[in-house]
Amino acid sequence: MSITDCDAHFFGGNNMYQCILSDIDGTLLTDDHHMSPKTRDAIKSLDIPFLPVSARSPEGIYPILKENDIVCPMICFSGGLILNEKGQVLYENGMNYKQTEEVITFIKEKKFDCTINIYALHDWLVEDKEDPRVLREERIVKAEAQKGTLSSLDPSRKIHKLLCMCNPLYTKEIERNLKDRFPHCSIACSSDILIEIMNEGVTKADAINHLCDYYSIDKNDIVAFGDNYNDKEMLESVGMGIAMGNAPDDIKNIAKDVTSTNNQDGIFKALRKLHII
Numbered sequence: 001m002s003i004t005d006c007d008a009h010f011f012g013g014n015n016m017y018q019c020i021l022s023d024i025d026g027t028l029l030t031d032d033h034h035m036s037p038k039t040r041d042a043i044k045s046l047d048i049p050f051l052p053v054s055a056r057s058p059e060g061i062y063p064i065l066k067e068n069d070i071v072c073p074m075i076c077f078s079g080g081l082i083l084n085e086k087g088q089v090l091y092e093n094g095m096n097y098k099q100t101e102e103v104i105t106f107i108k109e110k111k112f113d114c115t116i117n118i119y120a121l122h123d124w125l126v127e128d129k130e131d132p133r134v135l136r137e138e139r140i141v142k143a144e145a146q147k148g149t150l151s152s153l154d155p156s157r158k159i160h161k162l163l164c165m166c167n168p169l170y171t172k173e174i175e176r177n178l179k180d181r182f183p184h185c186s187i188a189c190s191s192d193i194l195i196e197i198m199n200e201g202v203t204k205a206d207a208i209n210h211l212c213d214y215y216s217i218d219k220n221d222i223v224a225f226g227d228n229y230n231d232k233e234m235l236e237s238v239g240m241g242i243a244m245g246n247a248p249d250d251i252k253n254i255a256k257d258v259t260s261t262n263n264q265d266g267i268f269k270a271l272r273k274l275h276i277i
Contacts, residue, residue, distance in 0.1 A: 017240065017276060018221040020046060021075075021208070022267060024054040024064065025140075025191070026227035027244050030263050033140055038268040040068045042277050051075060051211070053204050055161070055190045055230060057119050058083060060141035077119060077160040078188065078230055079207030080198050082214075091210045094120070094158025095185075095199045100150055103162055103197060106181055112174045114195070117145070117163035120153055133165035133193075162197040171195060188230040196230060205233035223274065225259070225267055226251065242270050 020043075022028045030036055035043075043050050052061055053075040061074050073084045082091040095103075104116060115133050118125040125148035126134050134145055146152075153159075166174055175195050179187050186202040189195055204226075212219055220239035226232075227244040228251065235241030235255050243255035244266045252258050259266040259273075271277045 016221070017223050017274070018048055018217045019211075019215075019223070020048060020050045020271070020276070021053045021222060021224040021234065021238070022050070023204075023226040023228070023231050023234075024052050024056060024061065026246060026262050027225050027231075028052060028262070028267065029064070035064065035068050036265055036268070038265045040070075042268040042271050043070060044068075045277055046271075048276070049073070053207070053224070053234060054078070055163075055194075055196050056141060057122070057124060057143065057161075058087070059122060059124065059143040063142040073211075075204065075207045075211065078186070078190070078196050078198055078202060079204045080160040080202045081121070082207055082211060089121075090214055091207065092121075092158060092160065093199050093202050093206075094160045095162075096158070097150070097153075097155040099185075099199070100159040100162065103178075103182060103185070104150060107164065107178075110177065112164070112177070113167040113170050114164040114174060117165065118148075118150055118153075118159060119161040119163065120157045120159050123148075123153065125149065125152060131165075137165065160198070164195040164197065166193050166195060168192045190228055190230045203233045204231065205237040208234060208237055223270075223276070225270070226255075227262065240274070 051073050055078040058076050071085050075082050080093050084090055107116060115131050124145045126145045127149060129145055129147050138144055171192055175189055184200045186198040219237055222238040223240040224234050224238045225242050226235050227247040241255050242257045242259050243252045245261035259270040
């Protein structure tokens, strides 16, 4: 796919670093799901591109950007979808209907204590809209699920993500079972209650490779922020991978630096330390 003049201009700049990437939940946002004023002002003052890189759908990211008057490209579904600042698809990698059906059938047969969410580009489908876990997610991401099942979608559609909202007592057990049964899927916990299931090869790091190809930037010139296990490959793949102070020790140990927590303006402090702002 060719790069538009607008895209090329967006990725201009003469900074030592050429791009800033950030996970959203637990990283860009505080625990009350808002961007702190210091973080917002730091991002808006950048003269290099900023992109959110999240397990969220586009509909879960747009409200954050709108609330903070930010226009930018985004990486969604943990790397399964890249949209430019106009909302046009630059890259996507999704499961087909049969693959998705197999995963859903397995989860139901095992009677795992979780509820299944189906994401296909702008569609978010759930069987029970009144499930408390779904209602909680709607409040957090400021988006509304649709009542439906896999059969509600055209069989030719790509499924960008299945999300299991789990009983936290069983999240790790469910994750192990899914990884054992579907070794070719990309499966990762994004919190103690959420398991993300994507197509083979989907990671935030893989999406960054495609982003770099499209915009002719070097991964070594990228700063990335993250706080959880689905950020691991991203933090390892870029020139400056920074873990938040609230990240697990396993993530802090692979990062090139550790900043303050998401509630303590960690992104703002790191950008200032790097003399980017």
